Amino acid sequence: MLAKIKKQPPGRLIAIGFALVILIGALLLMLPVSVRNDAKVHFIDALFTSTSAVCVTGLISIDVADHFTFFGQVVVAALIQIGGLGVTSIGVGLILAARKNIGIKGRILVKEALNIDGIKGIVRLVKAVLLMTFCFELAGVILSFIVFVQDYPVLKALWISIFHSIAAFNNSGFDILGGLRNLIPYQSNVLLNLTTCGLIIFGGLGFLVILDILKKRSFRKLTLHSKVVLSTTLALLLGGTLLLKATENVTWMGAFFQSVSARTAGFSTYPIGEFTNAGLFTLIVLMFIGASPGSTGGGIKTSTFFVLVQHVRSLFTKRHIGAFRRSIPFEVFSKACTVTLLSMLLVCGGTFLLCVLEPEYSFVQLMFEEVSAFGTVGLSTGITPDLGVASKLVLIFTMFAGRVGAFTLLTLWIDRPLPNIRYTEESITIG
Structure with a gap:
């Protein structure tokens, strides 16, 4: 059985790995030691929470702080960390900690998981990713602790800071403040807002981009990929901030925070359910685009959006497709179109099912929920806890597909060589 599993394609192994971690996480969250004495957790809610954590989403059907003990919250934090770094990166890190060599198969798995071109320098890259994650999250813990220690006992403030830092850097909108409040009590706290935004942005840029910035230290010397990610990220952040400020009764800091968070993080400092349709649509667009390749975020990715534009x-x-005095191969544009089309089909299909299953909610609410799940964001208008079992299963599948990737998910079970036969071309009318 193990030999058969090892022969599977890398994409299939990664998807199976995520699925196994989700199942194990759900079972751990069902243990008596994980559930508070005054709470009751059904398996569908444990599975939903585990999926949301591993897929670094943040959508919740039950409040983590109100339903899970310290042990249960540690399980959720561990699932977020595993989901953000990737099952393969964590596995390679453990192998390195045991001072064992990484085989070719393991290197290929990491290559697929981090979405990079070759396997050269994979071990150094994984070490850098793990170290980078630790440094960012440690900085987040220190800065968050300064805020939370003012409202909670020292040990509890420390744990909230650790959990928050892990969730923010891994672009997962979980919180353990209780009462489904998210970060609304801290909407005017500048330090926590900026700390959270910083963790989300760096976590969403992608590890390769951060390493490129640290190495080159000049925008002109960066790779085309890094330039595309940085310029698109900046444009989306500014555009989202201006649109949210224009459509909602929020402060400039609140508009900026929601613009950042909608790029797959899922934290909120304002009740999203009270936003206008224009504001919700702005968030839907930002959530669908998402973060960048090789990051902890989801969506179709900033580079995909950039290529289409x-x-x-x-x-x-x-002129030819290109930017920054570089041409972009047609194969990249073709893949961008495929990813976008498959993602739209997934979102449309999920929204349709939710409309059938939950007719009491508006179309905008259900579409918002579906796009949030696909983009592994976690923002919600507040309807998630009241959804039926079937609707939660739809969102579970959407979160899984959003984390693994719609393109990868479609090709998981297709393992056939390219055909040698090509038919004669004939044009068709478009538009």
């Missing part, structure tokens, strides 16, 4: 621009300017 550049293609439209090329149609008007009569």
